[in-house]
Amino acid sequence: MSGYRCFPPKNRLKASREVESVDLPSCRLIKGIEAGAEDIDILPNGLAFFSVGLKFPGLHSFAPDKPGGILLMDLNEEKPKAKELRISRGFNLASFNPHGISTFIDSDDTVYLFVVNHPDFKNTVEIFKFEEEENSLLHLKTIRHELLPSVNDVIAVGPAHFYATNDHYFTDPFLKYLETFLNLHWTNVVYYSPNEVKLVAEGFDSANGINMSPDKKYIYVADVLAHEIHVLEKQPNMNLTQVKVLQLDTLVDNLSIDPSSGDIWVGCHPNGQKLFVYDPSNPPSSEVLRIQNILSEKPLVTTVYANNGSVLQGSSVATVYDGILLIGTLYHRALYCEL
Ligand SMILES: [Ca+2]
Numbered sequence: 001m002s003g004y005r006c007f008p009p010k011n012r013l014k015a016s017r018e019v020e021s022v023d024l025p026s027c028r029l030i031k032g033i034e035a036g037a038e039d040i041d042i043l044p045n046g047l048a049f050f051s052v053g054l055k056f057p058g059l060h061s062f063a064p065d066k067p068g069g070i071l072l073m074d075l076n077e078e079k080p081k082a083k084e085l086r087i088s089r090g091f092n093l094a095s096f097n098p099h100g101i102s103t104f105i106d107s108d109d110t111v112y113l114f115v116v117n118h119p120d121f122k123n124t125v126e127i128f129k130f131e132e133e134e135n136s137l138l139h140l141k142t143i144r145h146e147l148l149p150s151v152n153d154v155i156a157v158g159p160a161h162f163y164a165t166n167d168h169y170f171t172d173p174f175l176k177y178l179e180t181f182l183n184l185h186w187t188n189v190v191y192y193s194p195n196e197v198k199l200v201a202e203g204f205d206s207a208n209g210i211n212m213s214p215d216k217k218y219i220y221v222a223d224v225l226a227h228e229i230h231v232l233e234k235q236p237n238m239n240l241t242q243v244k245v246l247q248l249d250t251l252v253d254n255l256s257i258d259p260s261s262g263d264i265w266v267g268c269h270p271n272g273q274k275l276f277v278y279d280p281s282n283p284p285s286s287e288v289l290r291i292q293n294i295l296s297e298k299p300l301v302t303t304v305y306a307n308n309g310s311v312l313q314g315s316s317v318a319t320v321y322d323g324i325l326l327i328g329t330l331y332h333r334a335l336y337c338e339l
């Protein structure tokens with residue numbers, strides 16, 4: 001194993017934490033996902049996009065030589081299958097390394113898929129148009145920007161407009177390592193549009209998942225190493241102002257929103273040490289939290305699913321649609337559960 005590894009202090013990694021199992025009555029592993037589905041986004045019509053095959057220096061992979069891809073699953077089907085979407089010619093598939101994703105539906109019903117990509121471990125945001133009839137993604141645009149040095153996730157707010165989290169301040173692997181080790185709190189959220197790119201929130205240990213409330217008033221940001229979810233209010237000029245911070249006892253990765261209730265579903269890593277130092281005999285665990293009424297005095301936090309890694313390792317995302325819960329992982333498999 002080579003390369004720099006991020007080893008934050010043990011308390012931030014919750015290195016000694018073990019999980020108690022919380023099972024759901026009906027779950028099955030999704031066929032065809034064996035090397036991670038770091039992020040999942042579901043359209044209001046039940047079509048779910050999976051970002052699969054993420055690779056990073058120092059991060060375990062079960063398919064190190066296979067490029068990543070985007071899979072689609074129709075949750076309205078009786079026994080839905082995950083099928084790989086074709087991607088239009090001209091896009092470099094060999095170096096496709098998708099990470100956080102977000103969908104956007106325009107006023108003319110065009111569906112855009114925003115994908116954080118790390119071709120050759122660099123940082124871009126790719127915008128695709130989803131062509132449902134053709135089962136394909138048409139590549140529209142690659143975005144690179146100096147304010148996007150280490151992108152983790154995006155939330156689309158327009159056809160070429162988004163908020164993005166940077167999980168590190170630096171791009172260089174050695175500086176990234178130092179930054180994490182020194183706990184600099186330099187990571188941030190950036191707003192991007194074709195006319196304006198700006199820093200809108202900063203001071204996170206490591207900003208990770210990002211999403212938006214159904215009424216579009218609030219942006220939620222997961223700070224994975226601080227074990228926090230930040231609630232930020234969106235201003236007319238797209239700046240963000242902090243409203244509150246919810247402290248949790250786990251490493252929070254991607255955030256999904258139930259559009260009907262506004263509940264936040266969180267893919268969590270109970271023990272970060274096991275995640276970063278992969279040992280198949282002592283694998284990383286999985287944990288899914290549901291957060292209700294985050295704006296209230298006492299938000300309700302429920303552990304909906306937890307597993308010690310015997311079934312599912314390293315859950316990074318959990319998202320719901322019509323009684324179905326999908327759970328994705330950083331580099332392992334994905335689970336389809338009935339609630
Ligand atoms: Ca996302």
Ligand SMILES: [Ca+2]
Nearest residue numbers: 208209253254
């Ligand atoms: Ca993430």
